[in-house]
Amino acid sequence: MxxxxxxxxxxxxxxxxxxxxxxxxxxxxxxxxxxxxxxxxxxxxxxxxxxxxxxxxxxxxxxxxxxxxxxxxxxxxxxxxxxxxRGLEFSLAQQILAAGLIDPTIDAHIYTVDELYIYNISASDKAYMAERGVTYTLLDKPDITFLQSENIMKVIFETSDDDLRVGIKTAVCAQVGKQVEVTFSSQRYVEFNKIGTxxxxxxxxxxxxxxxxxxxxxxxxxxxxxxxxxxxxxxxxxxxxxxxxxxxxxxxxxxxxxxxxxxxxxxxxxxxxxx
Missing domain, CATH: 3.40.50.1000 (HAD superfamily/HAD-like)
Structure with a gap:
């Protein structure tokens, strides 16, 4: 049963x-x-x-x-x-964020246990967040130094371009190797968690x-x-x-x-x- x-x-x-x-x-x-x-x-x-x-x-x-x-x-x-x-080490989260922004149309989400921060949010992502009642704080630059004492859960990137999502995965993995779990979701996100998570x-x-x-x-x-x-x-x-x-x-x-x-x-x- x-x-x-x-x-x-x-x-x-x-x-x-x-x-x-x-x-x-x-x-x-x-x-x-x-x-x-x-x-x-x-x-x-x-x-x-x-x-x-x-x-x-x-x-x-x-x-x-x-x-x-x-x-x-x-x-x-x-x-x-x-x-x-099972969070990401801060230095690893920094590397993921820097490596994944391979195109100016891409936006990035950084999740701590309690908060979501979004850099360069796209119009479609903004609508998607609103439909689902997700609250977040906007970042005006891709700098997460202020989160170095926080428990960062994951870093993800949003784009509707299939090739760009694959490109993000390739770029991040080239930078951080086998330290991350990589998944795709909702035909818009490529997501990075700590390996084993x-x-x-x-x-x-x-x-x-x-x-x-x-x-x-x-x-x-x-x-x-x-x-x-x-x-x-x-x-x-x-x-x-x-x-x-x-x-x-x-x-x-x-x-x-x-x-x-x-x-x-x-x-x-x-x-x-x-x-």
């Missing part, structure tokens, strides 16, 4: 416009009422997930969790207590804390930063709109897309129908 689902948010749990399908809300609440754990596993900050947690009746709940920053932080919802972090490792860490084995865990996602958790979970699921690489590693592919309640489809088939 499955005891926990870890779910990506954008393009998986959420509709394309950042809202959540009503079926997802209903079935997540139903599953939680049976003692099931529903854990957002996202590249985003746990702070930006709070309105969603309220919709799901998970906000400020004990023994319910969020995995943030592609696995760099695990947070218990009660009082947003930080359980574990990913959604799959964080899922394993949380399952261990809860005393679950991985055969009792479902993971669902759509993009490359979800592959590690989909491969790690007992049941790895790709939503119908997932990229081909995700579908290749998944044990199950939903009939529904993110806009049609794919998460609800999985909960009904693999959790609620078994009770």
């Amino acid at each position: 499955y005891k926990m689902m870890v779910s990506d948010l954008d393009e998986t749990l959420l509709n394309d416009d950042g809202t959540i399908n009503a079926q997802n809300v209903t079935l997540i609440k139903r599953a939680i009422a049976t003692g099931f754990k529903f854990v957002p596993n996202t590249g985003r900050s746990f702070k930006s997930v709070q309105p969603l947690l309220k919709q799901l009746a998970l906000d400020n709940c004990p023994a319910q969790y969020v995995i943030s920053y592609n696995g760099a932080a695990i947070v218990e919802n009660l009082n947003n207590q930080i359980i574990n972090t 990913n959604k799959g490792q964080a899922t394993t860490d949380l399952a261990d804390k809860l005393g679950y084995n991985m055969d009792e865990v479902i993971a669902i996602g759509d993009n490359s930063n979800d592959i590690s958790m989909i491969k790690t979970a007992g049941l790895g699921v790709a939503v119908a709109n997932a990229i081909p690489d995700v579908k290749t590693v998944a044990k199950h592919i939903t009939q529904k897309t993110n806009n049609e309640g794919a998460v609800a489809e999985v909960l009904q088939e693999y959790v609620l129908s078994k009770q």
Whole structure:
């Protein structure tokens, strides 16, 4: 019997416009009422997930969790207590930021545990952030010296140009070698975490804390930063709109897309129908 689902948010749990399908809300609440754990596993900050947690009746709940920053932080919802972090060393974050700005159209996001800073934000990224209610502080230059005493979770870059995203990955890896985990998300971001930090490792860490084995865990996602958790979970699921690489590693592919309640489809088939 499955005891926990870890779910990506954008393009998986959420509709394309950042809202959540009503079926997802209903079935997540139903599953939680049976003692099931529903854990957002996202590249985003746990702070930006709070309105969603309220919709799901998970906000400020004990023994319910969020995995943030592609696995760099695990947070218990009660009082947003930080359980574990896997941040970047400051000097490494500096190197990533400097190496990735290969074109003047690229913007950069720097996440600490509590804050998001954005340099050179594009119009499309600004709209994307607004749709999802993400708050941030703008930087007027790519200088993060003021963050040297902070715990930096990840550094990411935004561009809608596929070739530029690949170019960013190449440039950063040429500079820092094998010190980072590199993933892509939302057809706009290339993301850099500390090596060994990913959604799959964080899922394993949380399952261990809860005393679950991985055969009792479902993971669902759509993009490359979800592959590690989909491969790690007992049941790895790709939503119908997932990229081909995700579908290749998944044990199950939903009939529904993110806009049609794919998460609800999985909960009904693999959790609620078994009770």
